[in-house]
Amino acid sequence: MSLLFSQRKSPGAKRVNAGHGVVMFFIRHLQQALASLGELWRVPASSLLTMAVLGVSLSLPTTLHVLLKNGEQLRSTWDNAAEVSLFLKEHVSKEQAAKAVNRIKLYPQVSKVIYVSQEQALTEFKQLSGFGEALSYLDSNPLPAVILVTPTSQFSSPEGARELLEVLEQQNEVAFGKLDVTWLEKLSAIVDLLKDAVFALGFLLLLAVTLVIANTIRLSILNRREEIEILKLVGATDNFIRRPFLYTGFWYGLIGGVIAWVCVSLMLWSLEGALSALANELDTDLMLDGLAFSEFLILIVLSAWLGWLGAYFSVTRHVNEIEPENQM
Amino acid sequence: MIRFEEVTKVYPGGQQALNRVSFELDSGQMAFLTGHSGAGKSTLLKLVALMERPTSGQVFINGHNLNQITKKQVPFARRDIGMIFQNHRLLMDRSVFNNVALPLIIEGFHLSDIKRRVAGALDKVGLLSKLNNMPHTLSGGELQRVGIARAIVNKPPLLLADEPTGNLDPSLSLEILQVFEDLNSVGVAVLIATHDLGLIARMKYQTFTLRQGKLIHDGLSSTDLRESEFEPII
Secondary structure, X not given: OOOOOOOOOOOOOOXXXXXXXXXXXXXXXXXXXXXXXXXXXXXXXXXXXXXXXXXXXXXXXXHHHHHXXXXXXXXXXXXXXXXXXXXXXXXXXXXXXXXXXXXXXOOOOEEEEEEEOHHHHHHHHHHHHOOOHHHHOOOOOOOOOEEEEEEOHHHOOHHHHHHHHHHHOOOOOEEEEEEOOHHHHHHHHHHHHHHHHHHHHHHHHHHHHHHHHHHHHHHHHHHOHHHHHHHHHOOOOHHHHHHHHHHHHHHHHHHHHHHHHHHHHHHHHHHHHHHHHHHHHHOOOOOOOOOOHHHHHHHHHHHHHHHHHHHHHHHHHHHHHOOOOOOO | OEEEEEEEEEOOOOOEEEEEEEEEEOOOOEEEEEOOOOOOHHHHXXXXXXXXXXXXXXXXXXXXXXXXXXOOOHHHHHOOEEEEOOOOOOOOOOOHHHHHHHHHHHHOOOHHHHHHHHHHHHHHOOOHHXXXXXXXXXXXXXXXXXXXXXXXXXXXXXXXXXXXXXXXXXXXXXXXXXXXXHHHHOOOEEEEEOOOHHHHHOOOOEEEEEEOOEEEEEEEOOOOOOHHHOOOOO
16 A cells, blocks of 8 residues: 555555455465475574474473373272271171171162171281281180272262261271271372472473573574564565564474474383383283373464464564664 | 655754755656765655654655654555665575565565566666576676665655665766666656765756755756865765
8 A cells, every 4th residue: 555655556455356365365374484484494403403492391391291191090090999998896796797788788879898707807817917827826806897898989089988988987887987098198189289380390391482482583583683674674564574483483383392292202102111011010001191182282282372472572572673774 | 756844853862963954856856965974865865764753844755744654654655665775785695586576575466466577677777687696696786776676666656865876886876877867767756865976967967965964055966066065075
């Protein structure tokens, strides 16, 4: 649009109709995005170095996220192992105990009930404790009968199991009940703490990524000061000058994100070997859960956005500052 | 085309570059602006190109008061003004084509249009054959002509040139001036700042002379303009 000479035909105006204009808008953005990528390609060493810094910075919070995710899963399997032990009063007969077992089985919160008689308890204790023969010198069996109650999954959390324990302790036959969930609660607390720590650390690292990109873009703006001055002299708007830098930031972030994903995947892959060896030793099924596709997408989108954001901070500050002023 | 009304420019720090300067350049007119280094030539051109704002007074281009142009409008106003610099100010890492095409790319022309216009502009300065050269393969005179091609590629009605022949030998300077005359003959207004009095003396164009920020001479460059008007040059 010609501003000073209204009679002058603006060559830009006649070129396109509205619909075509929208298409051209996207084509032009695509062109500029690719041009920015080309600029990065022209200095592969320094571009890659920056991207590697970003990739490593991003891979740390990503790794922490993966560890946390697996920790949570581990916790949920241990949660199900919550078990309520009900120690019966001494004078309770086997019949009374059997009745109590049947009664407890009817509770909707209960999924499994096992009765361990005094004799069974003693045999088990002999086997497991290692005192063996020493115990046979005892006159009477000091061990109480126990009813082991496994809650349904709904009530297997520390709080749910505790609720159930309170209900079951009301039974006449029961002397007292015990719920060994304190270690579960500790684990929960630790996982929660870790979660907070990961969140804070992740935030700091993402901030670092943004600052690294902002600084890189700042340097590249200062390097191209002459070019920016010339662009301003021939009538480029600030937006026009900004755009390639914003795309550069976008690419830094995007490729940094991909590098982070590769780093984390390689690390998980190398851990998997060690883990399966451990699983063989322990005779259990240990599996590391890697990054899901959706998480990969989140990582990429987030890092690209951070790149854009860092570039935006720099560009808004510095492109405005540069004004053509020497020779002329 | 350009009208100055009592324009004063004082730079921060108190240096007075222009002192109540008034003059008018008609549309389609070609004129020279002379004076020593530091006389205010550059400041005057900067005011026209919106690179500086006057401390007081008004600058008009085609009747538009430049004081009313906002910062956001500046790029659009500059698209109507072709600017040529002493050191050509080309992008040395881009080809001649890309340098000349710059104003058109900024305005969002189609590639086919760009090719046609760039070829036209380069043809006008006699450098069509150097289309794909890189600037460092060109001579000083050629670089200056590429700068002119870039300034005229979007056909602005007004051309400003700041010491366009400053780095060139006399025969090349004459060549450059002939390019300006050709452009002027098709209706482009041209304002050339120069201290090359020999150059001006050969031509009968209006000359504005500045001394210490004041306009001291406003007339045809001819025999009445002698070096005695100035303190000796060099």
